[in-house]
Amino acid sequence: MTTRRAKEDEGGSQGGGRLSRSSSGGDTRGGAEAGGFYVYCVGAREELAHLFGEGLPEAIEPDAPLELVAGGELAAVASAVPLSDYGEEKLTARLADPEWIAVRAMRHERVVEHFARRAGIAPLRFGTIYLRREGVERMLAGRRDELRAAVSRLRGREEWGVNVYCDRAKLLERIVELSPRLRGLSERASTLPPGRAYLLRKQVDARRADEAREELARATEEIERRLGAASEAGVRLRVSSAEAAERRELAAKFAFLVERARFAEFRAAAEELAREREGAGLRLELAGPLPAYSFVAGS
Amino acid sequence: MADELSRQTAHPDILEQSDLSLLETLDHVLNRGIVIAGEITISVADVDLIFLGLNVLLTSTETARDVLNRRAGAAATEHGGDD
Numbered sequence: 529m530t531t532r533r534a535k536e537d538e539g540g541s542q543g544g545g546r547l548s549r550s551s552s553g554g555d556t557r558g559g560a561e562a563g564g565f566y567v568y569c570v571g572a573r574e575e576l577a578h579l580f581g582e583g584l585p586e587a588i589e590p591d592a593p594l595e596l597v598a599g600g601e602l603a604a605v606a607s608a609v610p611l612s613d614y615g616e617e618k619l620t621a622r623l624a625d626p627e628w629i630a631v632r633a634m635r636h637e638r639v640v641e642h643f644a645r646r647a648g649i650a651p652l653r654f655g656t657i658y659l660r661r662e663g664v665e666r667m668l669a670g671r672r673d674e675l676r677a678a679v680s681r682l683r684g685r686e687e688w689g690v691n692v693y694c695d696r697a698k699l700l701e702r703i704v705e706l707s708p709r710l711r712g713l714s715e716r717a718s719t720l721p722p723g724r725a726y727l728l729r730k731q732v733d734a735r736r737a738d739e740a741r742e743e744l745a746r747a748t749e750e751i752e753r754r755l756g757a758a759s760e761a762g763v764r765l766r767v768s769s770a771e772a773a774e775r776r777e778l779a780a781k782f783a784f785l786v787e788r789a790r791f792a793e794f795r796a797a798a799e800e801l802a803r804e805r806e807g808a809g810l811r812l813e814l815a816g817p818l819p820a821y822s823f824v825a826g827s
Numbered sequence: 828m829a830d831e832l833s834r835q836t837a838h839p840d841i842l843e844q845s846d847l848s849l850l851e852t853l854d855h856v857l858n859r860g861i862v863i864a865g866e867i868t869i870s871v872a873d874v875d876l877i878f879l880g881l882n883v884l885l886t887s888t889e890t891a892r893d894v895l896n897r898r899a900g901a902a903a904t905e906h907g908g909d910d
Contacts, residue, residue: 548868564867614867626880629871630849631894633856640856653860655869663866671863678861689847770875771850799842806841813843815851821859 562611565597565658568639569819570668570675571649573603585642588635589613597661599668602675605643606664614657644819648683650675651819678824685760686817688786690798692748694779698809699740704732706808707739747810748780751801758797759784763822777811783822849895850878 566588576596584594587607597604612618622628633654640651658664668675704710710732717728756762765781772778786794795814802812847855857871871877881895 548864548870567863567865570861616867619867619869623869623871626877627888627891629857629877630853630881631891633853633871634894637852637856640860651860653858653862654856654871656863656865657867657869659866667863667865675861689851765854768850768854768875768878770878771848774850795842802842811843813845815845815847818847818852818855821855824859824861 562615563608564611564614565606565661565664566609566614567597567652567656567658567664567667568594568605568607568636569643569649569651570602570604571643571647571679573598573601575647576603576605576643576649579643579646585638586635587639588632590635594639597664597668599665600672602668602672602679604664604668605639605649606658609657611659640819644686648679649819650678650682650824651821653821682785682820682823684789685785685787685820685823686791687820687822688759688784688791688794688817689765689815690751690755690782690784691775691778691813691815692751692780692782693775693777693811693813694744695777695809695811696740699743700736702808703736703740703743706743710735710739743808744779744810747805747808751780751805751812752782754797754801755782755784755794758790758794759786761785761823765822779810785820785823786817849881850874853878 568588573596577598580594580596587594589607589609592608594605594607597606613622636654640649643649644651658667704714713728713732717725717732720728752762752764762782762784765783767778767781784794798812798814802810805812854874857874857877
């Protein structure tokens with residue numbers, strides 16, 4: 529049984545991208561230089577304001593600097609983007625260009641990482657744009673409670689990815705020793721006359737693949753449970769088809785929300801699991817830290 | 828902080844530690860995070876498609892190469908003031 533995160537196939541998007549405009553948008557022509565505001569993350573106003581005195585990473589369009597848009601005690605990190613590029617017509621074409629998206633997504637990531645390392649923030653998904661500064665202010669006011677809760681929940685915490693790799697040949701080889709059922713059968717076979725022993729060994733062989741699958745499921749459940757106990761929250765992630773093709777041994781992916789002060793404990797738990805499961809052909813890989821994108825919604 | 832980093836890398840290799848791959852990072856940024864409907868909202872439906880397209884194009888411009896490869900370096904230097 530797999531618990532892959534369902535991925536809906538959103539049809540009709542040739543380049544993998546789609547854009548939508550809310551009705552409140554309206555036309556901006558008539559302004560001096562038509563520009564929008566791209567929003568990266570939200571945090572506590574004062575905490576973020578301090579960080580604007582120091583060096584900042586480059587914005588999604590490097591010729592416009594990062595700005596802080598405040599609303600009450602919250603503030604959003606944003607930067608101006610030209611609507612000549614981010615307006616509806618041009619953007620549709622841009623979204624068919626993987627490189628254009630990837631470069632912008634990476635700049636978004638670097639901005640969010642910069643602030644996540646230094647303050648409590650809630651990261652926004654890539655691609656939120658307002659036509660005017662007031663739009664950002666309205667959003668901060670309108671979603672104040674939800675944003676405040678997210679910011680305080682994520683403060684001092686980071687996301688760590690855990691990838692579980694399985695050497696299936698090794699697991700199949702070891703499964704007879706690992707599975708109590710198969711071990712029992714094969715021990716019994718050694719006490720039987722050759723004819724019946726042969727049949728029993730055939731049975732053992734036939735069940736190896738099933739038992740290996742179950743063993744892998746047990747192992748990943750245990751990894752999820754024990755690392756979940758050493759962290760604040762955990763979630764199993766989808767293994768994308770591109771990733772599965774690139775890393776054939778990748779059996780499961782998780783993300784955990786780890787308090788910075790508890791990282792050593794989390795790491796030690798992961799190390800212990802890796803050591804225990806090494807003999808069965810399992811490897812664990814820790815990747816991070818990342819801003820807690822996977823944990824923005826309440827648990 | 829530097830202390831912590833060296834402690835991590837000095838560990839025995841029973842547990843591998845790596846930076847997120849480009850694909851993983853894209854998956855994060857494009858698929859997760861708070862969803863707020865802006866006045867213009869870009870939604871990227873298929874990260875795989877982006878990534879596959881990217882693999883073909885990865886070396887096409889220097890700017891793209893630079894930006895896409897820089898993440899690893901930025902994560903390694905804890906103080907990150909690299910530009």
